[in-house]
Amino acid sequence: NPTPTPEIVDIHTHMYPPEYISLLSARDTIPLVRTFPSSPDPRLILLEAELPSLERALRDPAAPLPGRPLTKHFTSLPQKLSFMARHNITTSVLSLANPWLDFLPASEAGPIASQINASFESMCASSSSHSHPGQKLFFFGTPPLSAPAPTILASVTHLTTLPHCRGIILGTTGLGSGLDDPALLPILHALADSHLPVFLHPHYGLPNAVWGPRSAEYGHVLPLALGFPMETTIAVARMFLAGVFDAVPALRMVLAHSGGTLPFLAGRVESCVAHDEALAAAAASEKGEKRRRRTVWEVLREQVYLDAVVYSEVGLRAAVEASGVDRLMFGTDHPFFPPVGGQGDSEGEWESVRLNVEAVERALGKGSEEAGMIMGGNAVRVLRLFEE
């Protein structure tokens, strides 16, 4: 009997359906899509850190192009399926890429979310009719966070009716004030009750001033390598300090980029909590209460999963140490980080994918049971991928 092909599941992989690209093409503030005479592909400009280069390019046709090329990798389902085949990925859990629907006016967010979520459902349902047999697609839905709470709750209910939905993707701003906002609790309860895990993903980074006056010389490195992970770390630390995990114990979060820097900084967070006079006094007055405050370490092992998009075995080992090998799930971040320069073309193997595969193999042993859990087994279990 031939050995069965191991299941490789990509839980961090994005797309923009056509409706979303139309929205961005009609905008003149970020996020937006713009064409430039010197570029064959339109440019996708998403991040605050890309504003200075957008302004320069609009003034000066010879200036470097802002943002990233909007290639078919962002929008085309056949392109996604062939990327999966090229990297032996059997199942992908798609999500809308940042900044999701955060920028929509309240009155438009609900109907647009329904449309986008239906579009993802139909992509997943139709994938079997494409040319790569055996590939499966699921998705994380997008809630209309700028809409009134009843509309957001209705969207959560809608997502529970879509057979390929396995959770939601969420940015760090929540309803506008962050994820420690008490107004978000009913929504987190609804997600937990519906068994929809939250895939937490950064977008806003840190304020541009942090990167200094020479930031343009460093391209996208500082906002993406450092701003994104710090944003995630801060958002989860705020949830932890506000007691959100204790208030919604059935909530399950999947943290992008292996939890930002949380596995590395959890000890420091704990120590700062233990040495804060006000928090220590509050903890002492709660001593009689039945439930003691759980530590960040406990939350990491009880309510949090981490993706394995960390590009090195050092970071991956820290993530495994913090959350457990049964809580990490492979991802690619496709279509971001395509090959550039001498790395080959975007139809070949992607260096960014190879780095994440190698990190798992180096940290846990190529072909080991633990590596198999991270590459697919955990996602199949956690996200119920055997259920159609």
Ligand code: 5CU
């Ligand atoms: O390259 C980038 O800007 C990004 C982004 O915006 N979102 C993401 O998920 N990865 C990379």
